Amino acid sequence: MSVRSAWLLPNGQTREDTRLAPVGTYAPESEMRTRDGVIAGGAPFAATSAGAMSLQIGVGRALVQGTDAQGAYPVSIDAPAVLTFTDGEAQFARIDSVAVRVYDQLFDQAGQNLATVEIIRGTGSATPTAPSMPSACLRLWDVTVPPGASAGTGGIPWASALGDRRRFTSAYGGIIPRGYGLAFTGTYDGQYRDNGTGLERWNAAAGAWQTYPPTPTRPISTKQVTAAPLTTTGAFVDFTAAAWPRITFTVPPSGAIFVTVGGQVSNRSTTASTAWMTWRATGTYTEAHGALNGLSTQASRLIASRRVYRDGLTPGGQVTLIPGWNISSNTGTDVFVQDGQLTVEMVQ
Template sequence: MTVRSAWLLPLTQTREDTRLTPVGTFAPESEIRTRDGVIAGGNPFAATSAGAMSLQVGVGRALVQGTDAQGAYPVSVDAPAVLTFTDGEAQFTRVDSVALRVYDQLFDQAGQNLATVEIIRGTGSATPTAPSMPSACLRLWDVTVPPGASAGTGGIPWSSALGDRRRFTSAYGGIIPRGYGLAFNGAYDGQYRDNGVSLERWDAAAGAWKAYPPTPTRPMSTRQVTAAPVNQSGAFVDFTAAAWPRITFTVPPSGAIFVSVGGQVSNRSTAASTAWMTWRATGAYTEAHGALNGLSAQAGRVIGTRRVYRDGLTPGGQVTLIPGWNISSNGGTDVFVQDGQLTVEFVQ
């Protein structure tokens, strides 16, 4: 195993050191600090059992941040490292941490210039916690060491003892890959990260990570399951959720949407008889069933779609669209409201 660090005294940095260490990685964490972390690619610093009390840490590259005055150290491990843990405490469980550590005699009292993979030992306790990290130290794994664990007693149960604490970093403007822990703030407005399911963008004004894109890229749509019962007349009636499911959505930042309703409506009871297929909105935006959004037929049948534009909605608000129908009379032929589809499209 060789652990290399660029820009660390003495002045013996080789061209190979420079090629292997990630000197171009720089995701800001503040005005002067760099977000430390593992460089993604394969399975960096993978941990596997190497014996009852020994752990092998695989190759990888990372950035280790020291104090503000120290800056960040590019580090690479080009061959697996094997670490041996001390025996467990007599009574209590202990949590040790495996970490990348940089010693720099210009800033610490260790008296050496060295990059290492090492064990930071925890303290046995009835409620053990991982040890605090010294300066210029990047935690990779936590290892739970049971009371009395030793090579003679079966050692550490590696299948359950390892806690993955690798967090990832990226170059400036890059997307930070998912790693251990999502409880960190962005460093600047517009920073991106991968939460493991989707992308998130840091909103500095709100002080929060927000889904990106903020609205679905595709329209949301729902289809009518059963025809209107047409057992009431002269009033607008909500379809039940079972007969025609509702749509609940988050208003996009633009505050604007298109809503479309389409299907077949018919009423040939009399020359004045009508049938309507409509929708209403409730929640952060309200709108009633009616002529402003509905599809209708009078003394005949219509197959079509009505698409309307709505703006001025409150961004981030929750709105539910509920399909509805209206039959003015039901005493003749071809009286139905059926085959409906309700769709909401988001204006970016």
């Protein structure tokens, strides 16, 4: 086994250390910390059985974060490492962890400068848990050691004993590949990760990973059920929810929407008579019935639609659109507001 680390040896690193260690991989985790993890490519640090109680860890590259004062250590393993586990406990199972560990005599009590792959031993228990990691230590695999396991009793059942705990990292601005666990928060707005089925982007304001690009939202539409009763003149009137259902929606992150209203309006009572089909908005965004969003006709019949754009809405807010009508008079023929359809489209 040959484990190399850059920026560790007091007398300088070799040219081979520099070429093999991933010195350019720094995904920030805080102001002074780096996201540690495995560098993707092939099957880094693959675990395969090497005997009843022995496990082989394959080659790979990683970044190991110490304390804030230590910083991050680029590490590579350029030859497979074979590790041997101690026998199982008499009564209970235990979980041991295989980890890449960096010893730095400036920051720990080990008195050496060394990068290695080693076993961090757990504790036997009726409900065993993986051991905590020391500083400057990157967990790769968990191994469940059954009670009484030894070379003479058949050893560790590798097919069921291994738990893959390799998490991945990437360079700043890169996409973090999927590894063990997705239960981690992003560290800056606009960070990307691969969740195994697609990309996600960290939205710092929302404090959440969001699908990227956003899943297109289908338009929401509602149709008029019954014609306007035309019992009022000279004023805008809301359709009842039974006559024309309302639309309630969540404002998309863009804060922008398109609203379309269409149908038939007519009023030929007099040469000055009008008929309107409109909508209004209530909730985190408000807008009244009127000329800015409605269809209108004067002394005639109209079949049409009108699409308007609205922006500046509060992302995540709830808005309800309510259809409405207005007629100036109702003393002649062909007075109606009917066959309406109202549609809202989210702008991504």
